[in-house]
Amino acid sequence: MNRQTTASTCCYCGVGCGVLIEHDGERIFGVSGDPAHPANFGKLCSKGSTLHLTGDLAARALYPELRLGKNLARSRTDWDTALEHAANVFAETIAEHGPDSVAFYISGQLLTEDYYAFNKLARALVGTNNIDSNSRLCMSSAVVGYKRSLGADAPPCSYEDLELSDCVMIVGSNMAYAHPVLFRRLEEAKSRRPQMKVIVIDPRRTDTCDLADLHLAILPGTDVALFHGILHLLLWEDWIDREFIKAHTEGLAELKSLVRDYTPQMVSQLCGISVEQLQQCAEWVGTSPSFLSLWCMGLNQSTAGSAKNSALINLHLATGQIGRPGAGPFSLTGQPNAMGGRETGSLSNLLPGHRDAANPEHRAEVAAYWGVDRLPENTGLSAIELFEQVRNGKIKALWIACTNPAQSMPDQHSVRAALEACPFVVLQEAFRTTETAAFADLLLPAASWGEKEGSVTNSERRISHVRKAILPPGEARPDWAITVDFAQRLEKRLRPAESSLFKFDQPWQLFDEFIELTRGRDLDMSGISHALLDQIGPQQWPFPTGARQGTVRLYEDGVFPTANGRAQFIAEPYRAAKEQRDARFPLTLITGRLRDQWHGMSRTGTAAQLFGHVSEAVLSLHPDELRRQRLQPGDLVNLKSRRGAVIVAVGSDDGVRPGQAFLPMHWGDRFLKGGVNSLTLSAFDPLSKQPELKHSGVRLEPVNLPWQLFALIEGDVQRHFETLRPLCEAFSYVSLSLVGRERSALLIRAASSEAPNPQLLGAIDQCLSLIDGPVLAYDDPRRAIGKRVRIENGRITAIRLAGETLAQHWLQSLWLEGRADEQLRRWLLAPMSAPPGSVGGQVAVDKTLCNCRNVSFNAVCAGIRQGLDLQGLKNNLGCGTQCGSCVPEIKRLLAAELQPVAVI
Template sequence: MERQSTASTCCYCGVGCGVLIEHDGRQILGVSGDPAHPANFGRLCSKGASLHLTGDPTARALYPQLRLGKTLARSRCDWDSALDHAAEVFARTIAEHGPDSVAFYLSGQLLTEDYYAFNKLARALVGTHNIDSNSRLCMSSAVVGYKRSLGADAPPCNYEDLEQSDCVMIVGSNMAYAHPVLFRRLEQAKSQRPAMKVIVIDPRRTDTCDLADLHLAILPGTDVALFHGILHLLLWEDWIDRDFIQAHTEGLAELKALVRDYTPALVAQLCGIGIEQLQQCAQWIGTAPSFLSLWCMGLNQSSAGSAKNSALINLHLATGQIGRPGAGPFSLTGQPNAMGGRETGSLSNLLPGHREAANPGDRAEVASYWGVERLPETPGLSAIELFEQLHSGRIKALWIACTNPAQSLPDQNRVRAALLKCPFVVLQEAFATTETAAFADLLLPAASWGEKEGSVTNSERRVSHVRQAVPPPGEARADWAITLDFAQRLERRLRPGLPSLFAFENAHQLFDEYKGLTRGRDLDLSGLSFELLDRLGPQQWPFPEGADHGTPRLYGDGVFPTPTGRARFVGDPYVAAREQREARFPLTLITGRLRDQWHGMSRTGTAAQAFGHVGEALLSLHPDDLRRQHLQDGDLVSLKSRRGSVIVPVTGDDSVRPGQAFLPMHWGDRFLKGGVNAVTQPAFDPLSKQPELKHSGVRLEPVHLPWQLFALVEGDVQARFQALRPLCESLAYVSLALTGRERPALVIRAAHLQAPESQLLAAIDQHLGLDAGPVLAYDDPRRAIGKRVRIEQERITAIRLAGETLARHWLQQLWLEGRADEQLRRWLLAPLSTPPQASGLGEPADRTLCNCKNVGYRAVQAGIAAGLDLGQLRQQLGCGSQCGSCVPEIKRLLATTAQPLAIPV
């Protein structure tokens, strides 16, 4: 078939970028930004630009698999057998233990139509509110903040406000990594309007801080104290809008009594910042013609997340900075359709159309609309509560869709134990390689990006039509179609003889029924349809019936969806994070994102290109803490919390303060034995139920693992990954990643106290293709050292070092350069594994700086040494000329040309 282009949206963060999918009707061939989409106007970040490289078919779930008994392996089955079995188990469980003995756990990556089908299934048919999503880990504190302060879960701003604001405050978000397309817009606005002030509040000095006029490196968890301290100064200096406060708000008197005690001296001490910094921040906010705040997980993932959100919104209400261009509180959604999930009721406390499950009137409205007698009254379980009940045995059957709780939830040892205890776990998932897949009794293959149709809502309330470009592989089906098929089979068992609640044939029909539940609500979608979106393009809600355009901003009239029509000042006192530094756990672990990876790496982890910038999990510590612990870069440590431990290499990093440690959130057990969330804590906010993933008390213990393993093999990387990962399970430290671009390869680094049985190495060699053929080998049994290199057509295709791995960087660089010279052959036969010093290649292999143009650090540094500036580097090397995500690092290299380039080991 001829090459075609289909307009759709990106499936990563909540920016909601439009993409053009290039395909031939059978497979996706490329991707580019959609210049007509108002969320991005053709821009894409490094993740979006490489979408077509993800989703390796060998990583996909292609057909249903069923396990009859926890000790057995799953076997392939047909759809009828799979769904009939699931319906029978759920019906029997409900009959024996009641509807609340089953639960559904969804994802912020589903389409709106998928959410709606699941909500109707859980609440109208099963009769349970036990339906939650991983948005609980992402945006639920923002939901509470908006509802308490403004009356509805409705971000009032739009993306144009980034370019129109005079003062932008970014809080708890490495926006340069998490929402790069929006960050580029802000960067461009700042360059065109240098007087714009940018404030960044983050414990770490991230790439986002490079744009800041003021960086407040507050101590983790002290945001409420900071916001109260800023409000204290706004009130003291009379930098407030008295007319707006009097006409449109309530509750300031009570809040003033609270913040009176948050003096500059106290707040500076609590937050670990200077009084002058605090005063400068307050002055810019209080005197700016327009003030915009942007935030993400650093505020939300906290046991005080709701208080942090409301305390931030208080600043906007006090200054009247809401409802007009360049002003307002603006949460940056973490997932592509977490907004759509909130709109359809896919949190256990919500119902479709921004209704409350606890509200009898709301329940009656939805029940009447669906044609059922009533909805359940018992409150549903949020994510952490759900898995606690799974562990205790109350939940007997769990349906998981498009999410990976065996990687993403905190306290992983308990989560995995809970999944093992559950009698019946269904996983509806596109990727068979996720950590959760191992726990599924029934695996149902789902369609993925580019393979399904529906709608999504982005951070600025903009609804886009997601179009299908190619059919899903194998027997995979759209999520809504799987859900409806199961629901129809279940209702024949639970409601025999009654008309079906699920007589839908396509996503259009699901959307059309759902939007009726929004009519007259704050998020009115009644005027939208797929046809209208195709004709007018993506639209912001509310978009009531009869409208011809969406609503760019909310609350411009000063009327809020509260009982009184007034916004509320909310006064919660500062409460410290649940785990503070103490003698047994003297470090605070904070988590965050990498530039080119996303969430649990279910998708990005299938693309070798995504590992070019950072190739393994590294624990970042301030250099003073490294010296204090007598550690060097690359040393292995056991990172321990009250819940578990993980072995990980350390690296010095002065972007974190002494007493803190940073570990990227993405590394699950598949890539790093144990995974990051083995140590994070499940303590959650009492209102939003969002866990405090960002803040855990930890300690370090050096580990001595003298026997080491390094392996690299190209070709069939996903199949080799699946075969080799279980073989490494018995080793103390295991790290797996991909590398390369044109020649993707799997890289394994492992360590153990002593050499394993020879059978293990033999099995590893077999899967590496090092057991036969053109393989050069050297073994020293006395010292347990072994070397294997496969050379085909004068090119290295596989490597295995065992015992010690000093030559791994040198060998990986030879592999990258596609050469196998005589020096390599001489080294292979030498007793020592140390790389030849004359080669100059004993240092770490080059890392990718610019993913879009495949430009490495060394090329950029060579260009800088030759006198090139940023513009010339863009022109000659191409770096920074496409998505721009690498620009902050290039600027830092330009600023430190006299310093040697440090490439982490």
């Protein structure tokens, strides 16, 4: 084989890691970190290091599909027919209802060139500002915070500041899971400089807290009160930089008047922390030579997200901790190119080059550059507003690209109703298996990671050249090429006598046109090109014409891009989250991330290895809460909010406070019937319009689902998923996941109040290949219990337990081990249900603790019992030696000397 290596970037979070793709021009065989890339210096997390295992072709969209009626199925078509049909529908809709009757909802995972093409299409050709991105759900509150306080949407720091800081505050981010490569960098810095102080502010005790010198487990949503309380103490103790405040800021007098009332006692009560903790935090912030803050969704996804961001930035302005090494407010971007979207204007209120759509001068500048008379004045719809207008019938044609709103948006009942009602939905997507795909009238296959070229900007403003390694599969095309092709067809209908606005044949042409809109702006990229990035490597903006290297740190001169050059203190009072606990909904549901999954799992959900650490959705409750609710780990409950309900298993977690519940945000309807976001609310911040995905009022209701199903089948998991998932709709509870490493299998757990009809069970057995062939079966119709196992070449290939599932973990272990012994045969052909050697009907089941080296939880525990310390475990087992994501959990096991326990 002609093995080649292509340098590119990872397609997950905003760290922007460089990767080396091993391929032969047609297939990708492996991936490793790029030692030359300054974002990661060769390191990768568990998700990035398994990129080559994702993107199963069976899950990919490979050719255009068109549906000519809502009650009809889509059928395969060609690109000309697909795009001509789309152009006709959009042109007719615009002619009859106006340009604001159509909308575009795009993604933080697109490349900068893709973004630019969509923005020019929407604003210059269609004439609408109805273009928004799923970055609205991710970073829009940070955008408002930076713009209001500092004058521009520009994170001022660099990754090297993590190593240089004397006091690092991590707020609303489980950095160990969400940005693992940066967290490893911070860990290493603290190991070299133990005097560095790390403060973690998070309602839960997460893996990130293991690095903390101080963990403030504040009550959800009380961040503004906390920051005002810290500032109160900074002012009281005179831990402020008076010279910096006088020379470079304004607005402190009003803020000082506001925070006077945020006394330590008041803040202690509001936030649920001790006065001593608050005082210690303020002292470290106020007296450390350098102070750096890092934050993510815990601050942003809130009805007070903008206020939280500005209140945190206030602390930096008061202490002069900005524009210096190791100091500054530093938002951690959630998606690989959410920054690129902000640069190109891919939120409904923005224009390219950090311009505002509401600003007449900005509109005139962009219109003149594009060669059109004017840009639309009407305010564009943000994500929540957009789907409301789709549901109300105002938006009649919706183009969705590279995102999955039928999983990621809050209040899923309303979002799905909107998609169902919309006369024409286009989905431009690499994966045909997403929840949104079912609603698409036109599915356009897009190129994915490793298959397209362009650029991305990471959290530290660093632009990287994304290089293509292989051709897209089937008929898939790069996103920019799809958009340009559609735009060229649409402009023949909307402006036939005019010259084309879309004379693009290569992605570099889009980039070169875009960067001219940044010339002279705060993000000036006019000196950058794809060719330059190839010559000198990834660079940080600003990088104006003539520059030799990027700008490492902003505002070093204390001059800010505001009208008078001064940063602004923002005075906004603390306002509680929209939904508070009450008698009807006595629990607060908070959401967050898993270590090895990403977003809606359209990509990570195709790799069985990434389910090894956490295999299915579990609602985490404090042990006291479990006792109060009279629940055991593994019990099913009906989790209800004011918008919807989902049945889910519960688990014990003393990192969650009593009165709170935690559920990972990844589980959509594909993997958990109903999905997590059937519970969340669409209330949003009035300025950023970012929804409050983190905070919902919920209650637990008992469920009686005595009839249970467990099924496992190896092989073509995506095909099995497609045939079995619809059959599972008949059950009240459904959870699907993948298991295995060298061999993959689909695993299903389901439950119902009574046994299903025999025809349904027969259809499931048919899909599981458990009707004919080498199948061992035992049925007890009187008790509605049955068990079937297919054994081929001495090992299990499929399993179905019906009625009760006591042996599920034992059978799963046998499948993983690739054996089928006499014990199995005796158990199968006997009426007993519990597996051999079980205690109380249960058998301990292992989980993968270290994904990179396939080291199990029980193996680590066994090593601890043998006296191994962390270094010994690394040397003997290899765990923690690659991405390091498992290290915090291993440290906890070492500290507690835990024994293996059943994982339910």
